[in-house]
Structure formats: structure tokens, C-alpha cells
Amino acid sequence: MHEPPNMRFTTQRQIILEELAKVTSHPTANEVYDMVRRRLPRIGLGTVYRNLELMAESGIILKLEVGGTQKRFDATVSPHYHVRCTRCNKVDDIDIPVQQHINVMATAACDYQILGHHIEFSGICDACAQRQQEH
Amino acid sequence: MHEPPNMRFTTQRQIILEELAKVTSHPTANEVYDMVRRRLPRIGLGTVYRNLELMAESGIILKLEVGGTQKRFDATVSPHYHVRCTRCNKVDDIDIPVQQHINVMATAACDYQILGHHIEFSGICDACAQRQQEH
């Protein structure tokens, strides 16, 4: 495909990555923008989008195209899946060892050259389930 | 959750569903709009969006929130997964029998109440693979 482009080590890039690595949530571009703006008040939203995109392309971070309207970003690159709460839209990691198995089955089941996959679970998170019980 | 609302049987609704059922692709709202407009030239794009949303909520059709910028719709409700070509963005069905297995594993692996899941494979479709070979 593509070699990572000749990427410069700018303050903006560094701080975006640092802020993303600080959280275990899976923030949207706008949430990253808010976090980064506390340290770099003059940064532009476009810069955040451009850098998240670039870093995702070169595999430094993960871009999640999960349900909902906005894309989300994740500093954890190692393979894992995601659960999204259908009530509050929170996204969490989930780790089940089926990666290989599923790719093999998929390769057998269609005439695509399978490159990978992502599983998105939907469910109700603990907090939302309890809120429901309280009534 | 929710009961299907009291839904009327309108011409627009019927034709949207008919057109969606005609194709095996997974059209975007705008593509559905184009198909339907051949038969109902005065239909509004808003109407198409409202109806696709309503029918998805009541389980008549499937709304796919797959990678890419637009949502896609599918008249096939029975459980199946999807492959998306990373070159041309085409989406096809793929059927592998791992549904149960995966839900059970996920339930054990997190504290969400798992409701379901979707797998999106990414790969290169036949057409794009051949185009590459030709050079």
C-alpha cells in the first residue's frame, strides 16, 4: 500500500498523541480537540482532524468507524474489539481470542481477499443498567 | 425497548421498501433516493431518511453503520455479516456461523449486557484485485 509519509515531529502532533494516550475512552475528533485545547489554546480543529487521520494511516493510532455519527480514536493499537452502549453511546474495549478463527472462516466464505475485521458489540453498560433498576 | 409506532402504509414507504428489496447491494440513503425518485419524482430526500430510519427501528430493514461516511441499508434482516472493499467501498454479505459463540464469549469478557454484534470484514473484492493484476 503506502509507506508512512515523511512526518515531522510537531508540538501539535505530539500533544494530540499524548492526550489520546492519557484516556481509556475512545474520544471523537472533537473531544480530542477539547482536550488538546487546554494545552494549546490556538490549535485549529482542522489540525486535529489532519493529525488524527495521518497517525491512523501510519498505524500509530486506531480510527474506529463504529456506529453513531462520529468517528472515534484509540491510542491502543493492539488488536481488540469494541462494545458500544446503546443508551449512552460509550465505547469500551473487549478482548476475545477469535481473530484468527474468524478471518479463516471469512476467507473460505467469500471471494474477497480478506485483510482484517472488526467486531462491534452493542449492549447496555453497567451504569445504564443500574440507572434503569433505580427506576 | 420500544413497540413499533403506529405506522401508516403510505405509497412512499411501500416504494422505498420495494426498491430496497430489489437490490442485493447495500445502498446509501442517497442511492435509495435516486432509485425511488424514478417512480416518485416528487419525493423528498427527508422522507427517504425518515422512512429508512423508521423501518430500521421497527426491524423491517437493517441499518448498517459500517466504515465510510454514509450509512447503508439492507432489506435482508436475517443475521449475517458484511465485507467492505477498501478500494471501491462496495459492501457484500458474508455468512459464517459464529454468532452464538461470539456473543457467549463477549458476555463472559465484559460487564455489559450484550445485545448483539456486527462484524465488518475489510478486504479487496474480486473486481479490484483483477484490476490490480492487469496493472
Added chain:
DNA sequence: TTATGTGCAAAACATTTGCAGGAGT
């Protein structure tokens, strides 16, 4: 008759892009 649905246009969002100046290498 009356709640729901429709067409139209505007609004709301999310994301991308053009450009002139700024900063890594």
C-alpha cells in the same frame, strides 16, 4: 376527523480543504 406523513427548504453536524504565513529538518 385527526394523528401521521409529506415536500420543501433551511438548519445542524461532522469533516475536509484552500490559502497565506509559520516552523521542523
Added chain:
DNA sequence: ACTCCTGCAAATGTTTTGCACATAA
């Protein structure tokens, strides 16, 4: 110096919404 990057603002693309009129039940 020479690119690549940034801030800003405007443009784009997708989806939602307000409203007055139409229509299914």
C-alpha cells in the same frame, strides 16, 4: 532553503428538522 504543517475560515457532504399542507385510518 525547502518542505511540510498550522490556524483560520469557508466549503462540502450527510442527516435532521420546522412548517404548512396532504392523506391514511
